[in-house]
Amino acid sequence: MLIKQEILRGIVDGKITVAFRRWKRPTVRTGGTLLTSVGQLAIQAVDAVDLADLTEADAGAAGFADLDELVAVLSKKKEGSVYRVEVRFAGPDPRAALRTALPNADELRGMLERLARWDQASPVGPWTRAAMDMIERRPATLAAELASDIGMEKPRFKTNVRKLKGLGLTESLKVGYRLSPRGEEVRAALGALEGDAD
Structure with missing residues (x-):
């Protein structure tokens, strides 16, 4: 799961708590970790969601300006399901x-x-x-x-x-x-x- 630097900084600061992805199957799992350039992230939950059920609050929690921007990004890819990934900064890379x-x-x-x-x-x-x-x-x-x-x-x-x-x-x-x-x-x-x- 690739994450942009500005999003990673938001996760470290605690301002971003979720990521949304469209996958054929998830590349991370609940309870797992992800090593990134800023350190280790804890994957707290991975759930399939309906694009129509996303909210402005979801968009903000993922670091987007608004829901339209989030939906536009997720709509670029047509194949696969939309997943909500709850993340938190777990500390430096061990x-x-x-x-x-x-x-x-x-x-x-x-x-x-x-x-x-x-x-x-x-x-x-x-x-x-x-x-x-x-x-x-x-x-x-x-x-x-x-x-x-x-x-x-x-x-x-x-x-x-x-x-x-x-x-x-x-x-x-x-x-x-x-x-x-x-x-x-x-x-x-x-x-x-x-x-x-x-």
Whole structure:
């Protein structure tokens, strides 16, 4: 669920409490969370609603000037149902703190096992070490260039980097990525493992 920056700021300030979307099926669920550029949002409710039942109060709660503006936006897309998504700011992105937290021995072992599983399950072969090495050598480089240099399609590369980011191993920059302190530690452990295997 993509949310514009001005709407995100309104959610953080508590001025915006709902979002409306037209979907074939919802992309968020009640009780879930959504990571955004401003932090984590809590999804408090997701309900199908009839466009004709929306009110001026709904429009205001979603950050629109009036009901006509909300209806116009929702009417641009014809397929799918209209959903009301109740949201609130839940706090900073938990991955931010994770990036600086160096793993203890058990956490490191668990992360190395997860990376090995990702490598084994990948249709393009092992990628985790190559991606981390490339990001370490070339921070702030376009994803398309990094992907090409390791022989991977850009969408797959970006998906894989998001997996690493979920473990707190990488940070997104305005352009490209860099390894976090946690990522540097895990990369060093991967190198040590490969050294042991030689």
